[in-house]
Amino acid sequence: MVQYSYFPGCNLKTNAKGFEETAIAVSKKLEAELVEMPSWNCCGTVHTLTSDNIMKRIAPIRVLSRSRKHVETLKESPNQVVTLCSMCNSTLKIVNNEVKKDQEILDKINYQLEEDEETYETDMEVKHFLEILRDIVGYEKISEKVVNPLEGLKISPYYGCMLLHPEEAKIDDEEMPDVLESLVESLGAELVMSPLFKFCCGSYHIVDQEDIVSSQVEKIVEAAKRRGANALVVACPLCAYNIDQQQKAMARNSVGKSPIPVFYFTQLMAIAMGEPVKINYFNDHFINPEPLLKELGLIGRKKAK
Amino acid sequence: MSKTKTKQEEETLTVKIYIMGSAHEVPASLTIMKAMEYAGFKIKRGAGCRAGFCGACATLYRKAGDYRIYAALACQTQVEDGMVLTQLPFVPAPKAIYDVDSLKPTASSILKFYPEVARCLSCNACSKVCPQEIQVMDYVQYCLQGQIDKAAELSFDCVQCGLCAIRCPAEIPQYHVGMLARRLHGKYNTSTPETLLERVEEIENGTFEEGFEELMSLSKDGLKKRYTERDFVDQKKA
Amino acid sequence: MSYEYLKFGKEEKDFIAKIEEISGQNIYSCYQCGKCSAGCVFSDKMDITVNQLIHLIQLGQKEKVLKANTQWVCSSCLTCSVRCPREIDVAALMEAVREYSLREDYEKVIISEISKEALDKLPNIALVSNFRKKTG
Numbered sequence: 279m280v281q282y283s284y285f286p287g288c289n290l291k292t293n294a295k296g297f298e299e300t301a302i303a304v305s306k307k308l309e310a311e312l313v314e315m316p317s318w319n320c321c322g323t324v325h326t327l328t329s330d331n332i333m334k335r336i337a338p339i340r341v342l343s344r345s346r347k348h349v350e351t352l353k354e355s356p357n358q359v360v361t362l363c364s365m366c367n368s369t370l371k372i373v374n375n376e377v378k379k380d381q382e383i384l385d386k387i388n389y390q391l392e393e394d395e396e397t398y399e400t401d402m403e404v405k406h407f408l409e410i411l412r413d414i415v416g417y418e419k420i421s422e423k424v425v426n427p428l429e430g431l432k433i434s435p436y437y438g439c440m441l442l443h444p445e446e447a448k449i450d451d452e453e454m455p456d457v458l459e460s461l462v463e464s465l466g467a468e469l470v471m472s473p474l475f476k477f478c479c480g481s482y483h484i485v486d487q488e489d490i491v492s493s494q495v496e497k498i499v500e501a502a503k504r505r506g507a508n509a510l511v512v513a514c515p516l517c518a519y520n521i522d523q524q525q526k527a528m529a530r531n532s533v534g535k536s537p538i539p540v541f542y543f544t545q546l547m548a549i550a551m552g553e554p555v556k557i558n559y560f561n562d563h564f565i566n567p568e569p570l571l572k573e574l575g576l577i578g579r580k581k582a583k
Numbered sequence: 584m585s586k587t588k589t590k591q592e593e594e595t596l597t598v599k600i601y602i603m604g605s606a607h608e609v610p611a612s613l614t615i616m617k618a619m620e621y622a623g624f625k626i627k628r629g630a631g632c633r634a635g636f637c638g639a640c641a642t643l644y645r646k647a648g649d650y651r652i653y654a655a656l657a658c659q660t661q662v663e664d665g666m667v668l669t670q671l672p673f674v675p676a677p678k679a680i681y682d683v684d685s686l687k688p689t690a691s692s693i694l695k696f697y698p699e700v701a702r703c704l705s706c707n708a709c710s711k712v713c714p715q716e717i718q719v720m721d722y723v724q725y726c727l728q729g730q731i732d733k734a735a736e737l738s739f740d741c742v743q744c745g746l747c748a749i750r751c752p753a754e755i756p757q758y759h760v761g762m763l764a765r766r767l768h769g770k771y772n773t774s775t776p777e778t779l780l781e782r783v784e785e786i787e788n789g790t791f792e793e794g795f796e797e798l799m800s801l802s803k804d805g806l807k808k809r810y811t812e813r814d815f816v817d818q819k820k821a
Numbered sequence: 822m823s824y825e826y827l828k829f830g831k832e833e834k835d836f837i838a839k840i841e842e843i844s845g846q847n848i849y850s851c852y853q854c855g856k857c858s859a860g861c862v863f864s865d866k867m868d869i870t871v872n873q874l875i876h877l878i879q880l881g882q883k884e885k886v887l888k889a890n891t892q893w894v895c896s897s898c899l900t901c902s903v904r905c906p907r908e909i910d911v912a913a914l915m916e917a918v919r920e921y922s923l924r925e926d927y928e929k930v931i932i933s934e935i936s937k938e939a940l941d942k943l944p945n946i947a948l949v950s951n952f953r954k955k956t957g
Binding site: 287288289292293294320322323324326327328330331334363365439443444445452476477478480481482483484485486487490493494515516523 | 900916917929951954
Binding site for chain 1: 689690691703704705706707710711720721724727728729730752
């Protein structure tokens with residue numbers, strides 16, 4: 279059993295508990311266990327695009343430094359920090375790459391960290407859990423563990439903007455990704471391709487410019503539904519919140535809109551692998567996926583065989 | 584012989600400190616607070632228990648030849664030669680008004696009243712300045728993550744001096760945030776101790792009325808006598 | 822047809838230099854092909870498109886640049902940066918314009934004006950990212 283130093287990020291302990299618990303459950307089943315770092319700070323969620331703001335780069339480097347210490351305590355752990363959130367993935371990867379290339383920035387940040395007895399020596403790699411699933415575990419092994427194939431689910435993968443941009447952070451080809459597609463298929467669900475797979479959902483504008491998010495979400499969901507999708511799969515908690523919550527708001531405001539549930543990729547895996555339904559925390563969703571799952575016979579019946 | 588030596592030592596052992604810019608020669612053995620009073624300052628705000636518990640006497644200082652900003656409680660810290668210091672009479676940070684009974688022990692409850700917590704840069708300036716050596720940044724992060732129990736535990740020794748809030752580049756009033764976390768934790772995550780309920784019942788039943796009435800009737804000297812003659816050891820044995 | 826007289830003095834040049842310094846980009850690399858605006862998923866919500874804003878920066882038109890909503894509608898999805906044929910990090914330019922305002926003590930989002938109800942329902946990931954981008 280390989281253990282990975284796992285960095286949860288701010289969201290997975292609050293309103294996205296189901297994403298984390300399902301991930302940890304399937305990670306154990308796949309012998310690539312996610313072990314949470316003992317003490318961690320928020321990475322900042324967005325990477326600063328400035329050339330001169332050191333302050334905003336301290337948080338991600340502190341995460342890498344603490345994760346490096348955590349790795350020492352784990353079994354067979356590579357020097358990798360694994361995240362479930364695409365915003366964490368992007369922020370940590372970009373800053374990690376910056377300090378690997380630029381000793382001067384690293385020195386400045388380390389100077390700040392020294393008093394806290396932390397130093398970063400650029401000896402960590404950042405991985406999104408999807409990368410571990412694809413490159414280390416492999417889809418074959420995932421398929422083997424499926425006891426409850428997701429037949430009837432027509433899933434459209436939605437990557438959002440952070441998983442495929444930029445070069446330093448992307449986990450797959452930016453125009454033709456297939457990591458979520460292959461995962462969906464290996465779980466026995468039907469794949470529905472949508473052209474708006476990385477059409478930004480409006481991200482943090484949800485706080486002060488909700489109209490932007492709502493118009494983006496409408497397009498994203500419509501594009502997927504028109505092609506026959508009855509669910510979306512995402513790998514970013516903010517995409518998940520925006521699409522889920524905005525659909526609910528839209529359904530309230532206009533007639534005839536039928537919202538479709540949004541799954542985190544780890545939730546789909548947990549259902550397919552026969553994990554208990556409660557670890558999904560479906561009650562936290564705005565569009566509860568349970569009615570659809572029940573209708574398709576994927577939950578709420580005696581386990582087949 | 585030794586007596587005169589001590590006297591000499593006492594005379595020679597003075598240090599030069601700078602209180603709000605002006606130089607003062609003060610005995611080296613004094614705390615910052617006593618040194619200020621020795622120098623003639625009358626402290627009206629910024630002093631309380633004088634025993635390191637109330638957090639009223641936050642002081643900022645630098646040392647000669649050292650760029651760092653140091654912080655301490657004036658009643659707990661001895662003067663050093665070359666200290667450049669000022670006392671903070673008060674840290675301006677409004678407290679949020681909330682009804683702890685209507686909240687939940689979640690990150691949202693914290694962010695609702697202190698949304699600036701989301702601005703934390705993890706720079707750790709707050710932890711570095713804390714005179715209680717609390718990992719302030721970590722408990723702020725626990726609040727953001729909704730790990731209220733850990734935040735409450737980590738912030739437990741806080742004396743509300745407010746130095747963290749002075750140093751924070753994200754302008755978070757950490758000490759108020761920690762207080763909210765501890766209130767949420769106390770209310771929702773811990774069980775009410777039985778002994779507390781018993782004691783409340785005793786008070787309500789008037790068990791201590793007689794004793795209080797007796798104390799209230801005493802003169803100042805009578806009170807003093809009772810205070811100096813009090814004996815904890817006997818009570819414990821009893 | 823009317824023409825607008827544009828001043829191009831020290832003030833304008835200083836503005837350009839500051840934007841270049843914050844972003845680390847050469848503003849004159851841009852040859853105005855418009856690919857950034859064409860690919861931007863928020864173009865329809867901007868009062869000035871991305872390439873137009875870059876043109877205004879090239880001309881040092883600080884007031885017009887800071888008045889635009891372009892940089893505040895941008896969500897740093899980086900589609901423009903990935904597609905720019907001149908390899909300009911266009912999103913970094915947008916960030917530089919935002920930072921320029923924020924460093925002048927301007928707050929796009931006034932945190933105290935967000936309602937308690939909104940704060941109660943918004944996930945912390947949204948608040949952290951929003952405040953990092955829109956408060957100084």
